[in-house]
Amino acid sequence: FTSRHHEGFSMWDTQYSDYNIMHTPWGQDIVKQLADACHEQQVGLHLYYSHIDWTRDDYPMGRTGRDTGKDPARADWPSYYRFMNAQLTELLSNYGRIDGIWFDGMWDHDQDAQPFDWQLAGQYRLIHSLQPACIIGNNHHQTPFEGEDMQMFERDVPGENKAGLSGQSISALPLETCETMNGMWGYKIKDQNYKSAPTLLRLLVRTASKGANLLLN
Secondary structure, X not given: OEEEOOOOOXXXXXXXXXXXXXXXXXXXXXXXXXXHHHHHHOOOOEEEEEOXXXXXXXXXXXXXXXXXXXXXXXXXXXXXXXXXXXXXXXXXXXXXXXXXXXXXXXXXXXXXXXXXXXXXXXXXXXXXHHOOOOEEEEEOOOOOOOOOOOEXXXXXXXXXXXXXXOOOOOOOOOEEEEEOOOOOOOOOOOOXXXXXXXXXXXXXXXXXXXXXXXXXX
């Protein structure tokens, strides 16, 4: 479940941003509602969380935020890092068992002149200190780093690189393929290019044949 995507909107009652679902006509904490239902039905809950934020001034802009109108001089990585960890602490402290955190967005700084230090080790230690059994995955298109518990392949089954995003070596960790039913990860009314049922079934079979999970968006 997407708790916070690149536009920075938080789907829960967070204390660290006014840009959240409580300030909408819905006005209810949907992460809590979903978590309560999952726990009641004994369904594992994994939360997507974006490392990118196009709306916060303290997030250091990467290649996807160059046209957002933000002032690069206002970037403050230590502030943004504290913000992310405070939100992750909320998600892992206030909603019972969370089975996984699914990160996305490291690729936003893949064109920087110098390697960008995301300080993942500290973030991963925080997550595992709050919930030791919580699985950490990161959609960074590289072989997993220390502290990650699974390896994901975007738009490809493990061992293939048809989309150009998954040329990394395959680790011994649990594997996952993530793919879309049409062409988009988010809602786009004009994108009606849906894959056929046989195509999706073959994708499921090919993914399972690699011992991998299929995350179908």
